[in-house]
Amino acid sequence: MRHRLRFFLRKLLRMILLLLGVSAITFALMCASPLDPLQTNVGQVALGSMSQEQVEKLEAYWGVNTPPAERYMGWLSGVARGDFGMSLLYRQPVLTIIGQRLGNSVWVLGFAWLFSGALGLLLGVLAGVYRGRLPDRCIRWYCLLISSTPAFWLALLLLLVFSVWLGWLPIGLSVPVGMETSAVSFLDRVRHAVLPALTLSITGVANIAMHTREKMIDVLESDAILFAKARGESGISIILRHGLRNVALPAITLQFASISEIIGGSVLAEQVFSYPGLGQAAVTAGLGSDLPLLLGITVITAAIVFMGNLAADLLYGVVDPRIRRGRAKS
Amino acid sequence: MEPILQIQHVSIDFTQYESRKGTSRRCLQVIRDLSLTLYPGQVMAVVGASGSGKSLLAHGILHILPYNSHMRGEILYNGEPLTKERAKRLRGREIVLIPQGVTYLDPLMKVGAQIRKGRRDEASRRMSREALGRYGLSPDTEDLYPFELSGGMARRVLIAAATVEKPRFVIADEPTPGLDTVSAGRILAHLREIADAGAGVLLITHDLELALRIADRVAVFYAGETIEDAAASDFADPSLLRHPFTKALWHAMPGHGFRTIAGAQPYPGTAERGCPFVSSCVDCVDKCREAEEIAPRYVRGGWVRCLRVQQDTTEAGTENGDLGEGMEE
Numbered sequence A: 001m002r003h004r005l006r007f008f009l010r011k012l013l014r015m016i017l018l019l020l021g022v023s024a025i026t027f028a029l030m031c032a033s034p035l036d037p038l039q040t041n042v043g044q045v046a047l048g049s050m051s052q053e054q055v056e057k058l059e060a061y062w063g064v065n066t067p068p069a070e071r072y073m074g075w076l077s078g079v080a081r082g083d084f085g086m087s088l089l090y091r092q093p094v095l096t097i098i099g100q101r102l103g104n105s106v107w108v109l110g111f112a113w114l115f116s117g118a119l120g121l122l123l124g125v126l127a128g129v130y131r132g133r134l135p136d137r138c139i140r141w142y143c144l145l146i147s148s149t150p151a152f153w154l155a156l157l158l159l160l161v162f163s164v165w166l167g168w169l170p171i172g173l174s175v176p177v178g179m180e181t182s183a184v185s186f187l188d189r190v191r192h193a194v195l196p197a198l199t200l201s202i203t204g205v206a207n208i209a210m211h212t213r214e215k216m217i218d219v220l221e222s223d224a225i226l227f228a229k230a231r232g233e234s235g236i237s238i239i240l241r242h243g244l245r246n247v248a249l250p251a252i253t254l255q256f257a258s259i260s261e262i263i264g265g266s267v268l269a270e271q272v273f274s275y276p277g278l279g280q281a282a283v284t285a286g287l288g289s290d291l292p293l294l295l296g297i298t299v300i301t302a303a304i305v306f307m308g309n310l311a312a313d314l315l316y317g318v319v320d321p322r323i324r325r326g327r328a329k330s
Numbered sequence B: 001m002e003p004i005l006q007i008q009h010v011s012i013d014f015t016q017y018e019s020r021k022g023t024s025r026r027c028l029q030v031i032r033d034l035s036l037t038l039y040p041g042q043v044m045a046v047v048g049a050s051g052s053g054k055s056l057l058a059h060g061i062l063h064i065l066p067y068n069s070h071m072r073g074e075i076l077y078n079g080e081p082l083t084k085e086r087a088k089r090l091r092g093r094e095i096v097l098i099p100q101g102v103t104y105l106d107p108l109m110k111v112g113a114q115i116r117k118g119r120r121d122e123a124s125r126r127m128s129r130e131a132l133g134r135y136g137l138s139p140d141t142e143d144l145y146p147f148e149l150s151g152g153m154a155r156r157v158l159i160a161a162a163t164v165e166k167p168r169f170v171i172a173d174e175p176t177p178g179l180d181t182v183s184a185g186r187i188l189a190h191l192r193e194i195a196d197a198g199a200g201v202l203l204i205t206h207d208l209e210l211a212l213r214i215a216d217r218v219a220v221f222y223a224g225e226t227i228e229d230a231a232a233s234d235f236a237d238p239s240l241l242r243h244p245f246t247k248a249l250w251h252a253m254p255g256h257g258f259r260t261i262a263g264a265q266p267y268p269g270t271a272e273r274g275c276p277f278v279s280s281c282v283d284c285v286d287k288c289r290e291a292e293e294i295a296p297r298y299v300r301g302g303w304v305r306c307l308r309v310q311q312d313t314t315e316a317g318t319e320n321g322d323l324g325e326g327m328e329e
């Protein structure tokens, strides 16, 4: 029990340090940004027609004249009290906006995460089993092609094919334009989420498939597989009983590590599809100098990624008998 | 009696891709023109230094060689060609392999599930418990993972796994390294029992002394060739042995002076012509270096590849003549 407690305290400390670091870097980058918040958000012309008093008020609102260190400490002390501040662009609490946006994104991210994980595992195992033969060559070719394709370009391509040419799916946004929220059906939401999710899935598959393939080849060349063959186990039984079992552990690590890539990819994909998710909010906040919102989004996503890795660690302990039994003994 | 296994002129080679250029292929012959004959009830030891291709021979018989390798020659099992399909049918049932160590078990699967090959019926469970019991392992062993086994236990689990269904031909690939003398002795005794029950046993080892404790015949491997095939009793006296390397091996044994053998064994497949042992041989002459091929000669009930030994013209092909059947060109 004390062992567990120490484990969690250590992880918690590590997470706090990580989030501090991430927020500090984000803050520093924003301060170094050449964008002037007043010019980008109010506009050159509007600014010119304002009185000195009005301009000063705006400067105070965007925090232009406050020293950076003071602003950061102010933000930190707010966060320590659970207050992430108000978004400057949306004039709403940061947490409310993140909650809304995350609610939109979670389906896209979740689908892409599960789908790319499952398909990546399947393709990786197939490629490993058929190493050097046609299925392997096709899968490797696909992965190479996808890894060298920018996500936003793929997003544009999908948009062109499915929305513009075929007209099967909507061009953007998360709900039909001009429809009352109450009238939006579940199907409408799904139709709008398909393309962003597909983009993220297609790009996510390549990495997982290639790693799984390497691992599968290692496993199939292992002594254990040789002995299984020598004992007359059939090819299918070898792949399902021994191959998958041994590929499963690294697959867990890969799957949870891919969360960060999916979230990273969502920034571009949501932008292309004007999908009002977390990724798009991050872009808006960054370009609009909305410091509290951007800091909030970075910290929350970093925490999600950290939790993902923690989950992988914990799952490993449950799944791997060498850790599970080894721990029970000590 | 009909031999259970006849290996005739078997060669195994690898295709290697030179890493620097990527396109140039190199063919590496690891086993060259190997012939052996094994009878039921017999333990034949294959003795050779590590890296001399012993494991590959075992894998070749079972048709489980790595994908970049190629085997030529003929293997007969019970008098009929052991084709890939036939080997697939027989392996794990009639023909079994006892591998070298615990790495040959799936690290993530319990011992019981591995022994039963995934079957869960009562008959399989009983057979698996019986097999474990034969080698002094309790039924609880089924619930352990390989990492929880000690070295000796792992070795016995491997034997149990190989012999669940009564095999007729057993290949034991280095079944004892890393074990203390008592455990090693026990493993050897088990192999002898299996042979005495009527199966043929091919014992692969680099340890001549150990092999002589249970073997009926000994085949000596040198640089991928069998340079001598002798009765175990020939090792009672070095003058009964035929090849200079076998004699050197005899003198290198702990009880016989521990004399080291000069020179290193050539990497398999590097010797293009002549006898692979020339550089270390005390008895070689020019023709040993130049001979295109040194065919096996039948001498005093055994076979030897040495130009310095006179073939017994009278005895060849009689009595034990079929031991090296097909060896003469």
Ligand SMILES: Nc1ncnc2c1ncn2[C@@H]1O[C@H](COP(=O)(O)OP(=O)(O)O)[C@@H](O)[C@H]1O
Residues within 6 Å of the ligand: B014, B016, B030, B048, B049, B050, B051, B052, B053, B054, B055, B056, B057, B066, B068, B268
């Ligand atoms: N897949 C492979 N590709 C190339 N060479 C190999 C391969 N497997 C084994 N070898 C070579 O074949 C030789 C014989 O190996 P092995 O049969 O394992 O030797 P032993 O069992 O006698 O120690 C070794 O020198 C090894 O380097």
Ligand SMILES: [Mg+2]
Residues within 6 Å of the ligand: B054, B055, B173, B174
């Ligand atoms: Mg070996």
